[in-house]
Amino acid sequence: MPPHIRPISEELQIKAKDYLNEVPERIEADLEALKTWIDQQPHLNPRTDDQFLIAFLRGCKYSLERTKAKLDRFYTLRTKYPELFNITNVDDPKLRRLIMCNINRPIVYLPKLFNGVRLGIFRLGVVPADQYNIYEVMQVGQVMQEITLIEDDYAIINGVIVIMDMSGATASHLFQMTPGLAKKMTAFSEEALPMRPKAQHFINTITGFETVFNMFKPMMSKKQQGRLFVHSKIDSLLEQVPLEYLPKEYGGQNGSLEESIAEWSTKFDAYREYFKENAKYGTDEKLRPGKPIDFDTIFGTEGSFRKLNVD
Structure with missing residues (x-):
C-alpha cells in the first residue's frame, strides 16, 4: 500500500535526497520498518499515520535507530509533562486568549520563505507578565510547532529560523524562565522534536537577558550553540536575514503580523479535534521493556545536567 x-x-x-538521505522509492519500506518497531513496543502508543511518521524519519535523516529514540522521547516527555508538551484543548480559556489576542500573539510563523527556510517571530514582551506565565506562552508555541510538524514540509526538510524580539519584555518575564523549565524545553527541542532549527536570533535584548541566555546555552549541543546569535541592533540581524523577509511592522515585505496571526x-x-485526540497517545512506563529513560538525570534533578546531542 x-x-x-x-x-x-x-x-x-x-x-530531501541530498541532505536527509531520502530515497522516494524506499519511503514505503522505511515507514513499514518504523511501524513494525512501534507494534513491538508495549509502552508506546503514538500516532502512526504516514505524514506524522515521515516527519520523524526526515528529522533523523532516515536513521531508523535515531527515529525510534526521538519518537519514544517525544511521547515520553509529553506524558511526563503534559502541561507543557501535550496540549489537548485549544479552547482552554487562557490559551484561547493568547491565541486570539490579535496583534499581541507572542509567536507567529511568516508566509514567505527565506532560502526555503521557514521564519518565525517570538515576541515575549507583548504578553502581560502579570496575566500569563511562561508555561502558557510556551503552550501556544507547542501547538504551532505541532501543526508545523504535520503540514509544513519546508520547515521539516529545510528548517526553521526563529527571531526572538525582546522589545517590551521585563525582568518579570525573564524571572519566569527557571533552570528547570529551561532544561525541559532544551531536552524536548533537541531530543524529541523532529524540527530542523537553523538559527535563533535575539534582538532588542534587555537587562538581565545575558543571565538567562548563559543559563540556556550550556544545555545545548555545540552545534546548536553555534546557531545562536545576539544582535544589539537590528542592522546586524539584517546581514543574515534581509529586511524583505521580515513582516511590514519591521519595515519588511513578508506580510503583516496581523495577517499571519489571523491565518x-x-x-x-x-x-481542534486533532489536539483532542492527543489525549489518547503517550507512553506507559510500567510496560516499558528494559531500563526506563532517566529524564531526571537528564534534567539535572539528580547529579549534573548532561549536554544534549543533536545532529
Whole structure:
C-alpha cells in the first residue's frame, strides 16, 4: 500500500535526497520498518499515520535507530509533562486568549520563505507578565510547532529560523524562565522534536537577558550553540536575514503580523479535534521493556545536567 504523504516539489525532493538521505522509492519500506518497531513496543502508543511518521524519519535523516529514540522521547516527555508538551484543548480559556489576542500573539510563523527556510517571530514582551506565565506562552508555541510538524514540509526538510524580539519584555518575564523549565524545553527541542532549527536570533535584548541566555546555552549541543546569535541592533540581524523577509511592522515585505496571526487562528480552529485526540497517545512506563529513560538525570534533578546531542 503506497504511503499516504503529501507530494513535495522537485526542488524540495532534491533537498530531501541530498541532505536527509531520502530515497522516494524506499519511503514505503522505511515507514513499514518504523511501524513494525512501534507494534513491538508495549509502552508506546503514538500516532502512526504516514505524514506524522515521515516527519520523524526526515528529522533523523532516515536513521531508523535515531527515529525510534526521538519518537519514544517525544511521547515520553509529553506524558511526563503534559502541561507543557501535550496540549489537548485549544479552547482552554487562557490559551484561547493568547491565541486570539490579535496583534499581541507572542509567536507567529511568516508566509514567505527565506532560502526555503521557514521564519518565525517570538515576541515575549507583548504578553502581560502579570496575566500569563511562561508555561502558557510556551503552550501556544507547542501547538504551532505541532501543526508545523504535520503540514509544513519546508520547515521539516529545510528548517526553521526563529527571531526572538525582546522589545517590551521585563525582568518579570525573564524571572519566569527557571533552570528547570529551561532544561525541559532544551531536552524536548533537541531530543524529541523532529524540527530542523537553523538559527535563533535575539534582538532588542534587555537587562538581565545575558543571565538567562548563559543559563540556556550550556544545555545545548555545540552545534546548536553555534546557531545562536545576539544582535544589539537590528542592522546586524539584517546581514543574515534581509529586511524583505521580515513582516511590514519591521519595515519588511513578508506580510503583516496581523495577517499571519489571523491565518494561524484559523489553523487552531481547524486542528481542534486533532489536539483532542492527543489525549489518547503517550507512553506507559510500567510496560516499558528494559531500563526506563532517566529524564531526571537528564534534567539535572539528580547529579549534573548532561549536554544534549543533536545532529
